[in-house]
Amino acid sequence: MDFNKNEALREVLVEANATNSAGASDRFQKVVGVCHLLVSLGVILSMDYFLKRAFVAAAIKFPSALFGMFCIFSVLLILDCFAPPMAIKAMAFFEPATMFIQRWLPLFYVPAMVVLPLAVKDIPAASGAKIVFIIVGGWLASCCVAGYTALTVRNIVKTEMIPAEPMEKPPPFSTFEIASWSVIFLVFFIIAYFFPIALGTTARTSLPFLLAATVLGYMIGSRLPSSVKSLLHPIVCCALSADLAAMAFGYVSRIGLDAVLGDYLTKVPSNPGAGDILMGFLGSVIISFAFSMFKQKRLVKRHAAEIFTSVILSCIFSLYSTAFVGRIVGLEPALTVSILPRCITVALALSIVSLFEGANSSLTAAAVVLTGLIGANFVQALLDKLRLNDPIARGIATASSAHGLGTAALSAKEPEALPFCAIAYALNGIFGSLLCSVPVVRRSLTLIAGQVLM
Template sequence: MVFGVIHLAVSLGLILAVDKFLKQAFVAAAIKFPSALFGMFCIFSVLIILDSTVPAAATAFVSFFVPAFMFIQRWLPLFYVPSLVVLPLAVKDIPAASGAKIGLILVGGWLATFCVAGYAAIAVRKAVKTELVEAEPMGKPAPFSLKSLGTSARTCLPFLLAASVLGYMVGSGLPPNVKKVFHPIICCALSADLTAFAFGYFSRSGLEPVLGYYLTKASSNPGAGDILMGFLESVILSFSFSMFKQRKLVKRHAAEIFTSVIISTLFSLYSTAFVGRLVQLEPSLTVSILPRCITVALALSIVSLFDGANSSLTAAVVVLTGLVGANFVQATLDKLSFRDPIARGIATASSAHRLGTAALSAKEPEALPFCAIAYALNAVRQSLLAIVG
């Protein structure tokens, strides 16, 4: 037990340390390329080199970081929550008409990207006619078992952090039928918002200042949300282990995977921009929702390249897209008759990133490897397109 805790602390600590070092180095060198993405490529390259020269070393390397990988998998949805908690602040200055347009693009864009990715995978699969082989087993984390008031980030932090964590654990323990319409993230966000409301009421500071303390975006004075989102880029680094573990699967089904991911990525970015212009959505808001189909950390890195983008809106739209996918992905797959696990996995991850992936893989573990591969590749591809473009 003690050894396991130490192993987790060391492995997770190393990932976080690498993330922090790369982030500082990129800032010092004025490099705009996402540092975590560079780190992911480096780790993956090291693993491939070790696997071709000293396979035992590659296996040991991956095994050492398994506890950290399982920790990230278990708590990953929680790292998205701050974006929903501060949603009232993100949308307060957005006109209702613009909000309705964003909602239309979010839901319609999810379904369109979902269909494009799925049908592209099916078309290429029929063309290349490769036989589906068994994937490497993917580990899954075990399920959860169930002082004075002030007006500063320091005093708000323990209350709001505890409310977020407990809300997520309670939400994760709800019956499956309830979670279909009430995702653990929603429970978590409501728990944090209700706590912020109570804190603001009893301290007579109001809700908005407390939400501001929840996510300060200042490393010198972090709030509860900043602590949770501090783990997001470690998620990107962990992609390297998922991709390495499924390297044989990627090689065998490279045509289906890469073609459908490229097509869906291009479609997602350019269709969002086109529809935003078509419905006359403000350019700054259109830019803010461009990376709606990838993980929050990389979405924030992408919009940081554009002037005037609303990063809080970006994060919220990404999470809401994931929630739409998590709630409707399986029913939509069945309705469209996507039977192939490759198509099901790629369509899900390309349109609803990690949250959709978690919802599908909970019931269809055979689709998880393709979800993980598409999830990582889609994020990488969109980041490169935004940087080059």
């Protein structure tokens, strides 16, 4: 009997030791994972920082992050040709950073939407109606141009489709994360109201609670049902959350909404607001596109004719038709220039309008998001009506006309179109940035829009 008891006790101790060892191993792996994320993300952030400084010092008017993206993509292609194991190791090293950016991607270009009330308050209602007309009509036309171009080239080359590389999805936000950020928001809102001196003045006072409100809005928006997301996209939910927090603080502190929003996005490096912190990641977002494109390199190479032809023609059409229609309907030149990159993802659209004098970046962000929301709701029905049934044509038409939001909506229902959406989504922004970086093209667009060149 005693022997059996001792044997049972020994088994319990062995099992307990094994459990403790497993727990210690899991904790160690988590620490290693966090360190891996910080290092890989730090490398991308550092690259973006030093490229910006170098381009400013050299007075180069070209998006420095786009140059960085091309450099990384080129290096990966060279490694893949001469040392494939090195390319695999490089992709594995940067995977935590790219997954982090993918998980938080919309959050980084929301600030321009948050301060939209400041940007549009002086825009007349008639001009607003013209902008909406251009955006809706432009989305429809761009979708047709991209879709039919892709279908025409597809019928000519007749290349058989190959399966795409699987794209890993980031994990959803947990209830614990939402609860934690809710507590952070409430704590810093109270501190900012009762003890503003403790946090400093102006933008620093409202930075923590406005940053928490923005993050919280994005988390809640991403957890909404799909049927609700089609109308209230996480980007919109995120911007509304920050605006409501700013409105509440402006009311209780009696300093007004405009003052709080002015502190949200200061564009002053010495006194950054919550929006400045988030938009500081935009360059890193663009650089990270290189890894997504490299992952689908086989698909790009096999269907290069359909992809590049339709993306290039659609991008040229989108830019010049927007400038032309804006001139025809009598929209103010500065507003027309602001909505030129309406079909390009916000991260790159904001880089593009920074090249044009007098452009309103907040209006650019709003135009891009509105275009995406229209595409997310109606692109599938439109493609069906146009009888564009080929997945390549559907994917390219969606991404070229409604960028990321339209891509997300279509890919959820038609996964076979996702890789073409992703490729066209990136290439459309890249080609648009390259095109607008050419001085002759910028001058022609501004002249067509009716802007007087100085």
